[in-house]
Amino acid sequence: MAKTLKVDVVTPEKIAFSGEVERVIAPGIEGSLGVLPGHAPLLTELGTGPVVLKRGGQVIELAVSEGFLEVMPQKVVILAETAERAEEIDVARAQVALERAQAELECARDRQQHAQALAAVRRAANRLHVVEDYRKRKPERAGRLPQVH
Numbered sequence: 001m002a003k004t005l006k007v008d009v010v011t012p013e014k015i016a017f018s019g020e021v022e023r024v025i026a027p028g029i030e031g032s033l034g035v036l037p038g039h040a041p042l043l044t045e046l047g048t049g050p051v052v053l054k055r056g057g058q059v060i061e062l063a064v065s066e067g068f069l070e071v072m073p074q075k076v077v078i079l080a081e082t083a084e085r086a087e088e089i090d091v092a093r094a095q096v097a098l099e100r101a102q103a104e105l106e107c108a109r110d111r112q113q114h115a116q117a118l119a120a121v122r123r124a125a126n127r128l129h130v131v132e133d134y135r136k137r138k139p140e141r142a143g144r145l146p147q148v149h
């Protein structure tokens with residue numbers, strides 16, 4: 001059996017990642033979902049969370065929000081509303097977005113406003129979480145990124 005699988009992480013704006021990996025971990029709506037080469041075909045919904053790709057001791061992590069994961073015989077496609085690699089995340093922007101969304105959550109007047117604010121909190125918190133993980137893995141590069149509070 002092949003030792004790697006092709007993975008494409010795609011949004012309406014861009015291809016956030018495309019390449020061969022040994023393992024995919026994605027944020028299923030009922031918990032984290034792992035995919036190895038030879039996995040049975042699958043189509044499932046994704047929530048907002050980290051996508052972790054492992055390849056030869058290397059870890060590539062992306063912050064992904066809402067989408068689908070499809071496992072096909074030859075490849076895995078993650079189609080998401082947004083996806084950023086850890087190195088691309090603007091920390092200051094995510095912090096501002098988190099504070100704004102938390103304030104919106106507190107004064108939400110109906111279910112729709114509440115759901116929108118909660119989704120925005122999750123997107124921003126996920127981006128900050130992915131940056132934190134990246135810093136832990138690559139402390140030598142952490143100096144280049146502003147602190148996450």
Ligand code: ATP
Pocket residue numbers: 013065082083084088089090091093094097120123124127
């Ligand atoms: P903001 O209020 O800062 O726009 P948001 O969660 O509402 O945050 P999204 O609607 O999820 O933003 O994303 C809009 C676009 O901006 C997408 O292309 C997404 O990849 C990008 N983006 C959002 N936040 C960041 C960030 N902190 N760093 C890098 N790219 C980001």
